[in-house]
Amino acid sequence: MKYRNIIVGVTGGIAAYKTCTLVSSLKKQGHTVHVLMSANAQKFVSPLTFQTLSGQKVYTDMFSTDYEPDVHHISLAKEADLFVIAPASADVIAKIANGIADDMLTTTFLASRCEKLLVPAMNTGMLDNPATQRNLEICRNDGIHILESDSGYLACGDTGRGRMPEAEEIEDAIKMYLCTDRPLTGRKILITAGPTRESIDPVRYITNHSSGKMGYALARAARNAGADVTLINGPVALQPLYGVSTVSVESADEMYQAVMNHYEKNDTVIMAAAVADYRPALVNTQKIKKEDGDLSLTLMRTPDILKEVSSHRKAGQTIIGFAMETEDLLNNARKKCIEKNCDYIIANSISEKGAGFQGDTNIVTIISKDATVSLPLLSKDEAAVQILKHCLSGKKGSKC
Ligand code: PMT
Numbered sequence: 001m002k003y004r005n006i007i008v009g010v011t012g013g014i015a016a017y018k019t020c021t022l023v024s025s026l027k028k029q030g031h032t033v034h035v036l037m038s039a040n041a042q043k044f045v046s047p048l049t050f051q052t053l054s055g056q057k058v059y060t061d062m063f064s065t066d067y068e069p070d071v072h073h074i075s076l077a078k079e080a081d082l083f084v085i086a087p088a089s090a091d092v093i094a095k096i097a098n099g100i101a102d103d104m105l106t107t108t109f110l111a112s113r114c115e116k117l118l119v120p121a122m123n124t125g126m127l128d129n130p131a132t133q134r135n136l137e138i139c140r141n142d143g144i145h146i147l148e149s150d151s152g153y154l155a156c157g158d159t160g161r162g163r164m165p166e167a168e169e170i171e172d173a174i175k176m177y178l179c180t181d182r183p184l185t186g187r188k189i190l191i192t193a194g195p196t197r198e199s200i201d202p203v204r205y206i207t208n209h210s211s212g213k214m215g216y217a218l219a220r221a222a223r224n225a226g227a228d229v230t231l232i233n234g235p236v237a238l239q240p241l242y243g244v245s246t247v248s249v250e251s252a253d254e255m256y257q258a259v260m261n262h263y264e265k266n267d268t269v270i271m272a273a274a275v276a277d278y279r280p281a282l283v284n285t286q287k288i289k290k291e292d293g294d295l296s297l298t299l300m301r302t303p304d305i306l307k308e309v310s311s312h313r314k315a316g317q318t319i320i321g322f323a324m325e326t327e328d329l330l331n332n333a334r335k336k337c338i339e340k341n342c343d344y345i346i347a348n349s350i351s352e353k354g355a356g357f358q359g360d361t362n363i364v365t366i367i368s369k370d371a372t373v374s375l376p377l378l379s380k381d382e383a384a385v386q387i388l389k390h391c392l393s394g395k396k397g398s399k400c
Pocket of ligand 1: 271302357
């Protein structure tokens with residue numbers, strides 16, 4: 001992604017402290033960040049904080065003579081690639097919905113033609129108020145993007161909707177709007193991620209080490225490239241992905257059902273999930289009591305989701321599987337590619353340092369009938385971009 005010009009508007013709300021992390025992180029990534037603060041925002045965080053974090057003058061006053069001699073709200077608006085307001089108070093949302101421009105922030109917002117994102121943060125009652133909901137709907141209809149609030153403990157002591165998402169989640173949404181190269185526009189991609197969890201009894205289960213990071217990286221990369229992405233994930237501890245329709249499941253059977261419900265509507269299916277091959281034949285309804293001696297569990301096969309999808313594939317559908325191996329990686333992966341009738345299989349091995357489960361990096365080999373392409377150690381985000389480029393640009397993969 002190129003370095004871009006981002007305006008961060010800050011309005012009056014305690015969540016403004018989280019915007020400090022956002023501004024700092026965007027600056028560290030190399031973007032130019034201009035911060036505009038409303039009068040009330042300055043009661044929560046000082047302009048000096050944002051000036052220090054952004055390395056830029058902070059704009060608070062339309063008529064200040066301290067700024068360079070040009071019409072600031074217009075020049076800032078013209079240069080911006082993205083305008084995000086975080087936190088966006090009920091007051092600023094109401095002003096924006098009605099085209100009110102009575103300070104530096106709202107005037108610049110009105111003058112901007114770039115992508116715009118509001119991150120509402122307020123008390124649940126204020127957010128649920130029909131007036132606020134009406135104003136948000138007007139903003140949506142005007143083409144302004146809204147990042148939904150989180151639920152949880154609010155600074156006022158209430159618990160409910162209205163929390164501002166963490167900086168990481170806002171950044172994820174920002175990335176999506178900063179990507180102007182969208183080669184996958186018009187494509188519909190189904191991606192699976194994470195482990196599955198197979199219950200033994202109400203207390204215990206069988207699972208594996210998958211974190212879901214590889215599948216999420218693919219979903220993020222596909223979304224940023226313009227695809228319409230559906231993500232089916234097993235139990236993971238990852239931030240939800242903005243702009244991705246997500247279905248959460250637990251077991252292999254549930255993942256099977258979810259994939260079967262969705263795969264036909266997609267032109268590409270990517271199975272990065274580590275699906276359990278076996279589940280306990282019987283799930284005890286009560287906790288199994290500890291007794292002397294060993295305990296044997298009978299395991300039975302789960303459905304092979306990838307094989308099932310491949311055998312019912314629609315014309316023109318691209319099917320991409322993953323293979324996690326501990327030995328003879330390429331031969332085993334090729335065998336899987338043929339058995340499961342995939343267009344591509346992405347092979348990775350836990351024997352290689354930096355590859356496989358949990359970490360932020362991977363070493364993958366893309367296998368198809370025609371070619372075997374090995375990628376070096378990459379971040380999972382970069383590996384995902386390379387996998388999509390290789391498998392989805394140009395000609396369709398020919399089956400293994
Ligand atoms: O989630 P991370 O921590 O980031 O780790 C990433 C990963 C290692 C999980 C990922 O890169 C990966 O390799 N995913 C596939 C792991 C796996 O289960 O491989 P497999 O060789 O057992 O399965 C082969 C393929 O069949 C996979 O696409 C799998 O999704 C699919 N499968 C497996 C079993 C089953 N019952 N149904 C399936 O569809």
